[in-house]
Amino acid sequence: MTAAARPVLVVAERLDPSADMVVDQLNQRDVPVIRFDAAEFPQQLTLSAGHAPTEPGRTGILDDGRRTARLEDVRAVCWRRPGRPVIADAVPGPYATWPQNQAECALLDVVAALPGARWINNPHHDRIAAHKPQQLVTATRCGLRVPRSLITNDPDAARDFAKQVDGPLICKPVLGGRLPVDEGRKLMVATHYVDPAAFDGSIRTTGHYFQEAIEKAYEVRLVAVADRVFGGTLHTSPEKARTDWRTDYEHITYGTVDVPEEIATGVRRFLAYYGIVCGSFDFAVTLDGEWVFFENNPAGTRAWVENHTGTGLPIAAAHADYVRGACE
Known part of the structure; x- marks a missing residue:
């Protein structure tokens, strides 16, 4: 199989604009995509994965009822907050937890063992990288100022x-x-x-x-994809929005900002420390122009950053370019 024919798995909730945008960019690049939600396994998604001592990873198939992918051909995986497996109603409620845990582990561990596949982000690393208090220690080690x-x-x-x-x-x-x-x-x-x-x-x-x-002039949602960083600004006026902009989207003015090199370097070190490729970083920029790190959400929402800033921040394209480059 040619590199161009190797599919990308996009594992995300069905209603996920960020995943939609990445799929669209992959389609524009003629990269085959199989998108599914982990919640579809095991009822709508079929998995058969074997392993032999001489094989570098698991082989088999993944079938969503519309398309089939050979596991050994998968070039990359975009894993974005999928739902948990849904077990058939025939299994009584108190007994459904065990098969749900089994299904979740089976799907994740098989996909995680795909030979040669790139990840955005490997969920095993993603889970550790999402711990907020630990992030402050890591950010300090990476040269970023924290509160x-x-x-x-x-x-x-x-x-x-x-x-x-x-x-x-x-x-x-x-x-x-x-x-x-x-x-x-x-x-x-x-x-x-x-x-x-x-x-x-x-x-x-x-x-x-x-x-x-932190007294701030404005905030930044910095989205990092491998070595590329994109800065989207949020200017807020009411005090409620200035404290937590998620509480008052109607009073946010969006823009873009060039990310200082020392901040970009610290962010790249942060990603490398956790072994992840992508992150949505929240910063405040003080009245003196100093950047202060608050937290990183490895699977944070990012579609709105690109949508509200026009074509200046090609975040989804950066994701597509990264996974397309796998094994080529």
Whole structure:
């Protein structure tokens, strides 16, 4: 099989604009694509993978009912927050967890063992790279400035930290995600300002993530793909949006910015440390023009960065170029 005929697997939720854009770019390059959601396995997706002692990886087929790919021919995998496998209703609820875990492990481990395939991002690495508090330590080692932070369940430690900062404090989730509420709705836990005078025993209920508030001129969503970096700016006006721009999309003005070389170098070191290719980095740019790292989401949303900044940030094209180059 020629290199040009080798398919790319795109594993993502069906309603994922970022994945849609990458698929479109691959189609424009005449690269065959098989896109599926892990939630389709094992009911709609068929997997047969064997291994012999003399083979470098698993061989077999992956069939979504429309297209079939030989595992040994897959050139690259774009793995973007797919759903968990859905088990047939015939399996009673309490017993469905075991086959769901089996299916998830089977699919992931087979795909992870594909010989010679490139990844954006290998989910084993992606999972470790998503731990926010650890990211601050890594970012510092990579030469990036980070805010002073404290994770604690001790009210006295929180009060001492507030005295050390001697300025505005914010509290943010240690883990991303949303809280399930009534009637299927989900509530996002946003970054918010806190008053140290109100610190009390409730801090002991869990680990709290406190951080000094950075006075910023604007924020940057920096998307990195291998060696390429793209800077999308977010200028916000209301205080709510300035604290967490995800809470007020209507009051964001978007633009682009050239990423300083020292920041680009730090980001590349960060990716290399975790063994990942892609990341969506959040920075603040201070009034003095200094870049401050907040966090990185390895599988963060990025379609809006490209869509709101016109053709100036060809992020999806960079993904397509990276996976197309595998094994050529």
